[in-house]
Amino acid sequence: MTRAEDAFPARGVARRPLPRGSLRLWSVRHARGLNAVYRAAERALRAAHPLFARIGYQRLERPVAHVERAVKTALFDCRMCGQCLLSVSGMSCPMNCPKGLRNGPCGGVRDNGNCEVHAEMPCVWVKAYEGAQVMGTVPRLGEAQMAIDHRKAGRSAWLQAARGDAAP
């Protein structure tokens, strides 16, 4: 079956079966710690901006995106949308939603909290709500996200953070 999330396949990674996402679920449970690591990493990236600028962001794009993909795919089943929402969505990657919803759950979530499309998969936004509670960032779930920019797919969100033009 065609899946919307295949619009953002992790490049270079063979198409995996349905995301069981045990590590992804672990990441949501440890959202607070991961968020702290993320915040620290973001500060480090910002600090590294002059260095990155000297080397040239163009030149860094490929290797950094490569590392980012490896790390974030392992931890979050990241789809490299290039507009990372993890800090808003309780460390549950919204691009794993079969509808790619970035503003919250659809109305089809099952009574057990699983996805309408993949009955065996927990809804990413049910998990996002849990993650946001752990992180203490529930109010951020109320921030409306604009339509995604498909041109950014595959680009490094870390480098965008270093440049200071990143999303959240």
Added chain:
Amino acid sequence: MLHPDDIGPVPWAPLRPLPGHVSRGRLERVLRRGEFAVTAEINPPDSADPDEIEHRIKPFEGWVDGINATDGSGAHCHMSSIAVSALLIRMGYSPVTQISCRDHNRIAIQGNVLGAAALGVANILCLTGDGVQAGDHPEAKPVFDLDSTSLLQIIRLMRDGGRFLSGRKITGPPQVFVGAAENPFAPPYDFRPIRLAKKVAAGAQFIQTQYCYDVPMMARFMARVRDLGLHERCFILAGCGPLASAKAAKWIRANVPGVHIPDAVIARMEGAKNQRAEGKRICIEIIQQLREMPGIAGVHLMAYKQEESISEIVHESGVLRGRIPWHRDLVARLQAVETQEA
């Protein structure tokens, strides 16, 4: 009987503009006057014959303020919602055109919004849409370029900002009353009011909810909605519909995404001699309870394959309190009087 603001020069023409209104349709006027509104839904035909639409809406005539034209509901292929809306307008009705994000990208959707408004559509309901797996073409490519929230933002930008998402100027902005759906009965329950607030902030002016079979759950949701003051920033129409039988109820619960039917309702259906009549009675009781719930501005009736029961449900529940929504006979009678006077 009909409010003078709701009568246009001819049934299919847009109504005279009113201050504080974004659209020139009847539904917005009924709601802004504080009337308890009733909308109903038709599933567009699997046919190119316009008479089938007339046939389907006959049972609602004079009982509803708006008719939702669904957009490939349940991911099944039917006549397009915009074409159905245009045909309804031609007959004088006030359609609520549903636009789902499943089948079109942002370029097609913005074009459709302009086209629909040009054809006289005054109400648009923004939906994400059911996944393709639920429909008759599970092998189709799901688009989901936008979601309901970003679609709301875009239509508001088109209407109030006079621009496409790209920033390009629109010379005649679409004057549409914009709505969204909400499901208070699906997890994560505490997230639902936040999500509603998000939709309202994105531009939703009215809300139609998923089927309500659990009034206490709706009451808990509405309490939160009132705490957030959302009922003052949008009109909330609660979704209702009659269950045909206990078997059908179980099937819906198991197979239709997002419909929550409590065990007590199913038990009551199973215990009834005439299950169809019991389904209708349950629906009427729920509507009457919702009518009294603070913050509920109307009901949205979905009676799939039981369209003929809608007029009975509206009548027997007494929700309109004697008010008669627009219907064609009324227009004919008005015209007759006017000719006599002339």
